[in-house]
Amino acid sequence: MVGKFAPLHRGHELVIECALASCDEVVVISYSKPEMEGCAPESRANWLAARFPQTRRLVVSDETVASRLDGSEFVEVPANGADAEIHRRFVAHLCRCVLEIEIDAVFTSEDYGDGFAATLESEQRRYSADAPSVRHVCVDRARSAVPVSATRIRADVHAHRHWLAPEVYASFVKRVCILGGESSGKSTLAERLAAALRTIHVPEYGRALWEERAGVLTFGDLRSIGDKQIGLEDEAAKCAREFLICDTSPLTTLFYSEHLFARADPALRRLAQSHRYHTTVLCAPDFPFVQDGTRQDDAFRHRQHRWYVDQLTARGEAWLLVDGSVAERVQRVCAHLNSEPVVSAPGS
Numbered sequence: 001m002v003g004k005f006a007p008l009h010r011g012h013e014l015v016i017e018c019a020l021a022s023c024d025e026v027v028v029i030s031y032s033k034p035e036m037e038g039c040a041p042e043s044r045a046n047w048l049a050a051r052f053p054q055t056r057r058l059v060v061s062d063e064t065v066a067s068r069l070d071g072s073e074f075v076e077v078p079a080n081g082a083d084a085e086i087h088r089r090f091v092a093h094l095c096r097c098v099l100e101i102e103i104d105a106v107f108t109s110e111d112y113g114d115g116f117a118a119t120l121e122s123e124q125r126r127y128s129a130d131a132p133s134v135r136h137v138c139v140d141r142a143r144s145a146v147p148v149s150a151t152r153i154r155a156d157v158h159a160h161r162h163w164l165a166p167e168v169y170a171s172f173v174k175r176v177c178i179l180g181g182e183s184s185g186k187s188t189l190a191e192r193l194a195a196a197l198r199t200i201h202v203p204e205y206g207r208a209l210w211e212e213r214a215g216v217l218t219f220g221d222l223r224s225i226g227d228k229q230i231g232l233e234d235e236a237a238k239c240a241r242e243f244l245i246c247d248t249s250p251l252t253t254l255f256y257s258e259h260l261f262a263r264a265d266p267a268l269r270r271l272a273q274s275h276r277y278h279t280t281v282l283c284a285p286d287f288p289f290v291q292d293g294t295r296q297d298d299a300f301r302h303r304q305h306r307w308y309v310d311q312l313t314a315r316g317e318a319w320l321l322v323d324g325s326v327a328e329r330v331q332r333v334c335a336h337l338n339s340e341p342v343v344s345a346p347g348s
Contacts, residue, residue: 004032006039011146031060092123166238180283181304190247201245222257284323
C-alpha cells in the first residue's frame with residue numbers, strides 16, 4: 001500500500017488490515033511533497049510502526065532518494081501534483097532498488113488502483129520477464145465503512161479524533177508544562193487547568209516517589225524519574241483532548257538532581273534539554289508558603305523560581321508567567337492557549 005498517511009486514519013488502516021488478511025507479506029510506502037503540517041516523516045513512521053509492526057515499512061523523503069537512489073532517474077520525491085505515471089514509476093523504482101522486492105497485489109481505496117497495478121507490473125517485467133502479474137484489490141471505494149478523508153481530518157483534527165488511533169491522535173495533542181517552585185500552586189493549577197479544558201493532567205511522578213520513599217532518593221532514581229515522567233506523558237496523550245497538562249518536566253528533575261547530589265546523569269541533562277512543550281507556564285512564587293513537612297523554605301522556593309527563569313532564558317524558550325489566584329491563573333493560561341501568541345520571557 002502507498003499513501004501520504006497525513007494523518008494515518010481508520011480508512012487507511014482498513015486497507016492495510018485487508019492486505020494483512022490476504023497476503024504473506026505487506027509493504028507500506030509513504031511519502032508526501034510538500035509534507036503536511038503535523039505529519040512529518042518521523043511521525044508517519046512512528047504511527048505505522050505502532051499500528052502495524054508486522055508490516056515492512058518505508059517512509060520516503062528527499063534524503064532517502066539522495067542516499068539510496070543515487071544515480072537513478074529520480075533525484076527527489078515527486079511533488080504531490082506530479083503526473084500519476086511519475087508516481088507509479090517512482091514506487092516501482094522504490095520496490096526494485098530500495099526494497100528489492102517483486103509484488104503481486106496493490107491494495108487501495110481509489111480508482112487509480114488499476115492503472116497503478118498495471119504500471120507496477122510493466123516495470124517489474126522490464127527487468128524480469130517472469131515477474132508476477134500485479135492485481136488491484138479495491139477496499140471500501142464508496143467510503144461506506146469509513147466515511148472520512150485525510151483532508152477532512154486535517155481541517156479539524158480534534159473534532160475528528162475518533163477516526164484516528166490513539167497513537168496517532170497523541171501526536172496532535174499540545175502538551176502544556178506547568179513549572180514552579182515549591183508551594184507555588186503548580187499542582188493545583190495543573191488539576192484546575194485540565195478540568196477547565198476538559199482534558200487530563202499528568203501528576204508529578206517524582207513527588208509521588210519521594211513520598212513513597214519517605215524523602216529518600218538515590219542518584220540513579222533521578223534519571224528514572226525523568227524517563228518515567230515522559231512515559232506517563234506519552235501514555236496520557238493518547239487519552240487527552242486537544243491539550244495535555246503536564247505537572248512538571250524533566251527540567252524539574254534536573255534541578256533536584258543538582259540540588260540533592262550536585263550533579264546529574266548526562267542522559268537526564270539531554271532529556272531536559274531536548275524535551276520541549278507546546279506551552280510552558282511558570283507559576284510565580286506569590287502564594288503564601290505552606291510547609292507540608294516535605295518542603296524546604298520560602299528562600300529555597302524563590303531560588304528555584306530564579307533557576308527556572310535562568311534555564312528557560314538560556315534555552316531561548318518563551319514561557320508564560322502567571323500569578324494571582326488559581327482562577328486568575330487558569331483564565332490567563334486558557335486565554336493564551338486560545339490565542340496562542342508568542343509570549344516573550346518576562347524579566348526576572
